[in-house]
Amino acid sequence: MKVCVFEDDKIDQLYPLTFLRPVFELRCGATKLWEKIARFYGKCEIIYRMREELVPVFGKRFAGANNEGAINDDILFINGRMLVLEGKAPPLTGEEEIGIKSDSVVFARLKKEKASKAAGNIWIFLESIKHAVPAKETDIPVISFPWDLVNYNPKAIEDDFMASGGGSVKGEIHKLACVYGDENRIRVAPGAKVHPFVVLDTTRGPIILDESSEIFPFSRIEGPMYLGRNSQIMGASRIREGTSIGPVCRVGGEVEETIIHAYSNKYHDGFLGHAYVCEWVNLGALTTNSDLKNDYSSVSVHVKNTAVDSGSTKVGSFIGDHTKTSIGTLLNTGTVIGIMCNVVGSGGVAPKYIPSYCWFLNNAFSKGYGFRMQTETARAAMSRRGVSLAEEDIALLKHVHEITKDDREEAVRKSRMQ
Amino acid sequence: MEGSVEERVKKVVSKQLKVQPEKIKNESDFVKDLGAESIQSLELVAAFEQEFDITMDEEAALDVKTVGKAIDFIQNLLK
Numbered sequence: 001m002k003v004c005v006f007e008d009d010k011i012d013q014l015y016p017l018t019f020l021r022p023v024f025e026l027r028c029g030a031t032k033l034w035e036k037i038a039r040f041y042g043k044c045e046i047i048y049r050m051r052e053e054l055v056p057v058f059g060k061r062f063a064g065a066n067n068e069g070a071i072n073d074d075i076l077f078i079n080g081r082m083l084v085l086e087g088k089a090p091p092l093t094g095e096e097e098i099g100i101k102s103d104s105v106v107f108a109r110l111k112k113e114k115a116s117k118a119a120g121n122i123w124i125f126l127e128s129i130k131h132a133v134p135a136k137e138t139d140i141p142v143i144s145f146p147w148d149l150v151n152y153n154p155k156a157i158e159d160d161f162m163a164s165g166g167g168s169v170k171g172e173i174h175k176l177a178c179v180y181g182d183e184n185r186i187r188v189a190p191g192a193k194v195h196p197f198v199v200l201d202t203t204r205g206p207i208i209l210d211e212s213s214e215i216f217p218f219s220r221i222e223g224p225m226y227l228g229r230n231s232q233i234m235g236a237s238r239i240r241e242g243t244s245i246g247p248v249c250r251v252g253g254e255v256e257e258t259i260i261h262a263y264s265n266k267y268h269d270g271f272l273g274h275a276y277v278c279e280w281v282n283l284g285a286l287t288t289n290s291d292l293k294n295d296y297s298s299v300s301v302h303v304k305n306t307a308v309d310s311g312s313t314k315v316g317s318f319i320g321d322h323t324k325t326s327i328g329t330l331l332n333t334g335t336v337i338g339i340m341c342n343v344v345g346s347g348g349v350a351p352k353y354i355p356s357y358c359w360f361l362n363n364a365f366s367k368g369y370g371f372r373m374q375t376e377t378a379r380a381a382m383s384r385r386g387v388s389l390a391e392e393d394i395a396l397l398k399h400v401h402e403i404t405k406d407d408r409e410e411a412v413r414k415s416r417m418q
Numbered sequence: 419m420e421g422s423v424e425e426r427v428k429k430v431v432s433k434q435l436k437v438q439p440e441k442i443k444n445e446s447d448f449v450k451d452l453g454a455e456s457i458q459s460l461e462l463v464a465a466f467e468q469e470f471d472i473t474m475d476e477e478a479a480l481d482v483k484t485v486g487k488a489i490d491f492i493q494n495l496l497k
Binding site: 344359361362364366367368369370371372373412416 | 457460461463464467468475476477480
């Protein structure tokens with residue numbers, strides 16, 4: 001029996017977060033979606049299938065991405081958008097069945113005879129056999145839109161905390177730091193440091209500080225919260241409940257129910273709430289997003305060129321990889337910013353949708369510096385953290401630059417008509 | 419549209435960079451002589467596109483360093 005994690009046709013509902021990574025690489029809680037799947041199915045062999053353009057970048061990290069690892073066994077197909085939470089996931093063994101939520105296949109357990117017919121795009125194959133296998137509605141959580149990750153995040157942190165063994169202190173908590181609440185709800189990994197005058201509040205959830213992370217003085221951290229490897233919380237910060245910060249980030253100011261994927265900086269003051277920030281993002285000082293409308297109505301978000309009602313009153317920003325904001329940038333509720341954007345605050349609130357590779361300055365869209373110069377800027381930013389930009393990465397960036405071209409040109413054109 | 423390409427380019431440059439028209443020569447360097455900041459270079463490209471109703475390749479346009487070269491660049495696009 002094998003597990004095969006696949007991407008389906010809904011990955012574009014999660015743009016810009018999924019432009020540069022498979023959907024199962026998204027973070028929710030202390031871990032990514034694929035890590036939760038791998039943890040649940042233990043030693044079972046898992047293969048991963050993803051969009052063609054992602055294979056050169058992720059092929060070496062995920063078994064089966066290059067279409068190796070033949071599907072010649074009984075297979076449990078798992079949608080890469082599935083979120084394993086509170087031990088809820090389809091069992092490995094059992095009769096053939098398909099689990100459906102809305103119109104998406106969440107999982108399919110197939111015997112070798114049927115499974116071995118799967119070739120190329122797994123999602124298309126599963127759609128084709130949907131009516132030949134007993135189907136049932138499933139209540140297993142699935143990530144359909146960017147705000148789902150944020151909404152599930154507090155629970156996912158709790159879940160990851162318990163799944164990884166609960167509380168322990170192997171790093172340092174300074175004697176002048178204060179744990180407010182249950183001390184067993186803290187995990188401090190080796191090399192992690194909590195400086196004096198830091199308050200760790202575990203009354204509403206656990207706090208996980210991963211290896212070599214650091215919290216500087218006068219900060220207040222509320223659980224559930226996850227701080228990734230080599231990340232830092234700057235002095236006098238307020239990190240509110242439900243926040244996950246991936247590896248190698250520097251974060252300051254006020255952050256609430258937000259996921260910062262990895263390698264991103266929000267060094268200075270400013271509020272970030274109910275947001276998902278991808279990699280290599282830099283938010284300038286006092287960049288602030290709204291996450292609640294003044295009339296308390298639900299927030300709409302730009303998804304695939306339409307405004308989708310999130311059904312939630314608390315929705316912040318979704319910010320793509322390599323995007324930068326200037327000092328004093330103000331972002332509206334439900335703002336979506338693509339990859340490689342540059343948003344310059346001009347006193348007002350930035351538009352709710354900024355296509356990839358666009359610059360927004362002086363209240364107008366522009367095409368920015370172009371692909372080559374922005375790639376060089378990305379290379380410089382990454383080298384500061386000892387990460388190189390490979391040819392495969394550049395090819396993927398080029399792909400996104402191409403598929404977002406029309407959006408970008410439309411934004412510039414409309415902007416000039418105003 | 420009134421005026422030659424040269425006159426219109428210089429008018430756009432004057433407006434965008436807030437430089438008196440008589441100070442704008444063909445050999446004027448946007449950065450060294452006219453004080454254009456990096457962001458203003460982007461605004462200049464946008465303003466040229468709007469003035470002449472053309473689309474300029476961002477990278478090629480930002481490689482243009484002088485007013486005279488900008489005139490040549492735009493004249494070529496208008497051919």
